[in-house]
Amino acid sequence: MSEEQSEAVRLLWGPHPKPSRGPKPALSLDRIARAGVEIADAEGLAAVSMQRVAGLLDVTKMALYRYMPGKAELVAVMVETAIGEAPPPNGLRRGWRExxxxxARHLGTVFHRHPWLLDATVGPRVIGPRELAWMEQALATLDGTGLTGAERMDAVVLLAGHVRGIVLQARAAGPAGSPEAQLTATLGELMRAHGEQYPALTAALASAAQSGGQDQALEFGLHRILDGLSLLIAQRSN
Structure with a gap:
């Protein structure tokens, strides 16, 4: 484990010793993390720097380094703060599918609220207790289904990847509208000019427009993934 990763582990998992003497620290990890989240929410992850966070907290950059070794560790605690607590269990009477x-919907809400998390949660990195609690809860819902541990992990990764992909498209679309609506509008113009070359696409767009089926990509994909898991679980029970 690199020195940078070791520092991230210490910040995320503790312990965080408190001085027994002297004045109360002017800053806390939570306050620093929330300042970074505020900047990232407004301007994106690239806008976050030790200097910007220090300015928002009204301290010097050197003062901030007393609490936070660098930007990599800062982003790690920002992720832990932004992702928040795992959603509460829905109760024993509800099945694994529900x-x-x-x-997955709660995860989508978090990504929509903090789109920069899409950039901050890729690649090798140290994961904090809150983020692991999300994974723990998803895996626990599949207890008793007959799926192997590896299959449960794959199922959770598949669901998270679907949610990430939908939110990524929404972020790219920006405030102008949903990605589905933008794609439909763009393709509609093209089909009016070249529809005879793409009859299947033309028919699909016309059907979607009549049924109001746009903007359902998250739910459609989510249900199809859950359908597939249901079939696999049913096979294991036979």
């Missing part, structure tokens, strides 16, 4: 579906 619980896992709610878990």
């Amino acid at each position: 619980q896992l579906g709610d878990w």
Whole structure:
């Protein structure tokens, strides 16, 4: 483990010793993390720097380094703060499908609220206790289904990847509208000029427009993933 990763582990997992003497520290990890989240929410992850965070907290950059070794560690605690607590369990009477579906929707809400998390949660990195609690809860919903541990992990990764992909498209679309609506509008113009070359696409767009089926990509994909898991679980029970 690199020195940078070791520092991230210490900040995320503790312990965080408090001085027994002297004045109360002017800053806390939570306050620093929330300042970074505020900047990232407004301007994106690239806008976050030790200097910007220090300015927002009204301290010098050197003062901030007393609490935070660098930007990599700062982003790690920002992720832990932004992702928040895992959604509460839905109760024992609800099945794995309903619980896992709610878990995926909650994850989508978090990514929509903090789109920069899409950039901050890729590649090798240290994961904090809150983020692991999300994974723990999703895996726990599949207890008793007959799926192996590896299959459960793959199922959770598949669901998270679907949610990430939808939110990524929404972020790219920006405030102008949903990605589905933008794609439909763009393709509609093209089909009016070249529709005879793409009859299947033309028919699909016309059907979607009549049924109001746009903007359902998250739910459609979510249900199809859960359908597939249901079939696999049913096979294991036979």
